[in-house]
Amino acid sequence: MSSLDAAYPGGLPSYVSKARSLLAASLSGANPFAGYTPSVPPGESLAYASPAHLSLESSGLSSAGGLGFVLVAGGLGERLGYPGVKVGLSPYAATGETYLGQYASFLLALGARTGRVPPLCIMTSEDTDAGVRKLLAKRGDFGLPRVDVVTQQKVAALADAGGGLAFAVGGGGEVEIVTKPHGHGDVHSLLHRSGLLPEYAAAGVTHLAFLQDTNALATNGVLPALGVAVGGKQEMTSICVPRVAGEAAGAIAELGRGGGSVTINVEYNQLGPLLRAGGGDDVADPGTGYSPFPGNTNNFILELSSYAATLAGPDEGVVSEFVNPKMEADGVTFKKPARLECMMQDYPWLLQKRGPAAGGPGGKVGFASLPRWLSFSPAKNSLQSGQEAEAAGGAGAGTLASAESEGYYAGARKLMAAGVELEEPRLGSKVAGITIYDGPRVVLSPSFALTHGELVDKFTSSAISSDSWLTVEGANVRISNLKLAGALVVKCLSEKATLTVDGLVCENLGWRYRELTAGEMGGGAEGVTVEDRTRGYVLERLETMEIVVGEDEVGNFRVGVDGRLLKEDGEDEEGGGVCN
Numbered sequence: 001m002s003s004l005d006a007a008y009p010g011g012l013p014s015y016v017s018k019a020r021s022l023l024a025a026s027l028s029g030a031n032p033f034a035g036y037t038p039s040v041p042p043g044e045s046l047a048y049a050s051p052a053h054l055s056l057e058s059s060g061l062s063s064a065g066g067l068g069f070v071l072v073a074g075g076l077g078e079r080l081g082y083p084g085v086k087v088g089l090s091p092y093a094a095t096g097e098t099y100l101g102q103y104a105s106f107l108l109a110l111g112a113r114t115g116r117v118p119p120l121c122i123m124t125s126e127d128t129d130a131g132v133r134k135l136l137a138k139r140g141d142f143g144l145p146r147v148d149v150v151t152q153q154k155v156a157a158l159a160d161a162g163g164g165l166a167f168a169v170g171g172g173g174e175v176e177i178v179t180k181p182h183g184h185g186d187v188h189s190l191l192h193r194s195g196l197l198p199e200y201a202a203a204g205v206t207h208l209a210f211l212q213d214t215n216a217l218a219t220n221g222v223l224p225a226l227g228v229a230v231g232g233k234q235e236m237t238s239i240c241v242p243r244v245a246g247e248a249a250g251a252i253a254e255l256g257r258g259g260g261s262v263t264i265n266v267e268y269n270q271l272g273p274l275l276r277a278g279g280g281d282d283v284a285d286p287g288t289g290y291s292p293f294p295g296n297t298n299n300f301i302l303e304l305s306s307y308a309a310t311l312a313g314p315d316e317g318v319v320s321e322f323v324n325p326k327m328e329a330d331g332v333t334f335k336k337p338a339r340l341e342c343m344m345q346d347y348p349w350l351l352q353k354r355g356p357a358a359g360g361p362g363g364k365v366g367f368a369s370l371p372r373w374l375s376f377s378p379a380k381n382s383l384q385s386g387q388e389a390e391a392a393g394g395a396g397a398g399t400l401a402s403a404e405s406e407g408y409y410a411g412a413r414k415l416m417a418a419g420v421e422l423e424e425p426r427l428g429s430k431v432a433g434i435t436i437y438d439g440p441r442v443v444l445s446p447s448f449a450l451t452h453g454e455l456v457d458k459f460t461s462s463a464i465s466s467d468s469w470l471t472v473e474g475a476n477v478r479i480s481n482l483k484l485a486g487a488l489v490v491k492c493l494s495e496k497a498t499l500t501v502d503g504l505v506c507e508n509l510g511w512r513y514r515e516l517t518a519g520e521m522g523g524g525a526e527g528v529t530v531e532d533r534t535r536g537y538v539l540e541r542l543e544t545m546e547i548v549v550g551e552d553e554v555g556n557f558r559v560g561v562d563g564r565l566l567k568e569d570g571e572d573e574e575g576g577g578v579c580n
């Protein structure tokens with residue numbers, strides 16, 4: 001009881017009083033958006049490698065020394081069907097690096113370009129805290145100089161419309177208040193209470209980028225969105241993607257009422273009714289095939305001084321809450337205990353409430369929309385629900401398998417845009433019942449190329465066959481005149497070494513997926529992990545060419561047509577890398 005009281009701003013009395021009024025509103029069927037007129041807000045919609053994209057990516061990079069990151073990782077992988085912490089999964093079987101490691105490599109790559117590795121704050125929950133901390137400890141914080149962890153607490157569950165608390169007998173035989181997660185909106189009040197924001201400001205942070213746990217491609221949107229945020233002096237900039245009409249993702253909309261407006265995410269279940277109330281519907285624009293409203297990825301950038309000032313307001317960072325009780329047929333009794341919930345993307349309501357003295361009301365909120373293939377690869381659903389979503393003609397399976405395939409596609413599309421000869425991957429095959437892209441599978445680490453400009457510079461005049469696999473890591477790698485038909489791993493792990501791959505012809509049997517058998521999916525099979533079962537397949541490495549310059553190496557290394565790794569500027573002898 002006392003910990004529940006201490007964890008909630010204003011304590012349990014404040015929680016119960018809010019719960020009573022929200023329950024009354026919910027049970028009377030009140031529409032939270034009643035009276036608002038939705039319209040498409042102004043923002044930037046960017047085509048990859050367009051002049052606007054290139055310019056915003058580069059202006060974002062010049063402001064990136066002021067970035068800090070917040071990763072919300074309190075959610076359980078229930079929908080994904082994974083019992084461990086989701087950030088410990090690997091988005092790409094080809095590299096085996098975890099989501100957290102993938103994000104860390106983006107931060108380290110930013111640090112290598114700006115001279116300052118951004119701080120990372122991770123929000124965990126009671127469900128994920130131990131797992132996230134274990135992962136950080138095991139990997140030495142992934143080499144990041146500053147990682148902070150804030151932990152959200154659950155809130156009291158509600159037994160009835162009067163705001164009565166739900167009780168149950170706990171494991172120790174004592175009667176306890178039932179608790180439930182409060183939602184990712186907790187991140188704002190936790191950051192406020194943590195005292196981290198003034199520390200980040202003192203360390204040079206000007207903008208905080210908020211990321212979700214399992215969308216590896218989200219980092220591709222950060223620099224252009226930062227360019228938009230800084231250029232437009234925006235207090236909040238959502239990183240969006242074109243939204244498939246009707247899909248289960250929110251939309252960023254400008255909601256006007258009485259001469260004022262707020263630009264905010266409207267969840268998909270509320271968007272349709274809101275649009276229909278105005279005579280429209282959640283349908284595609286025939287010109288683009290997408291909803292006219294940009295799709296919310298729940299990744300966004302907040303300007304730090306405005307954010308800190310807003311959180312210092314009377315709400316102490318508690319974003320607007322909602323309650324969604326499931327009722328019995330009598331319309332009075334709860335089927336199961338409910339609780340107040342809150343969402344991080346509802347922050348603009350707080351901005352709007354902020355007084356004029358702090359620069360409000362309203363706040364300047366905008367968006368940067370990037371191609372879906374570039375910055376959207378969510379892994380949220382189990383294989384079964386992904387298969388059902390596909391069968392229902394949904395916007396994407398949203399499984400680990402589809403997310404992995406989308407990531408490889410993005411790597412291949414980036415190379416195509418940089419002039420590398422390859423056939424555009426197409427959705428076709430299925431693995432574990434999920435449709436994936438056929439075509440080269442490419443993972444370009446952020447350390448290798450953070451921007452399109454860097455990629456064009458570092459990867460030239462090459463050709464890659466459709467059944468190839470390629471992973472590249474290291475800022476000092478350069479690849480030209482490569483002919484790849486197989487699996488190739490290129491790594492230069494030392495900042496004091498360079499690796500030039502020029503004229504290499506790499507042909508081998510490569511890698512392939514092997515679907516797990518029904519027995520293996522059932523569990524207990526030796527060598528098959530829970531992660532493998534969440535994916536539904538394993539990667540079989542038949543033959544690989546691996547070119548690795550280790551982290552202790554110094555000097556210039558080169559690989560030519562014959563695949564031998566040689567050290568330049570010295571004798572013609574094999575260097576310290578591995579090439580097989």
Ligand code: UGB
Pocket residue numbers: 072073074075076123125181182183184211212213214248249250251265267296297298343378380
């Ligand atoms: N999370 C927490 O840290 N704590 C919590 O208590 C709960 C979650 P979900 P959701 O990308 O398609 C969002 O559950 O809320 C973290 C948007 O609202 O995966 O269903 C959790 O670890 C929706 O508009 O997402 O839906 C994860 O990192 C749409 O954009 C993050 O919060 C949708 O995402 C999101 O949690 C989407």
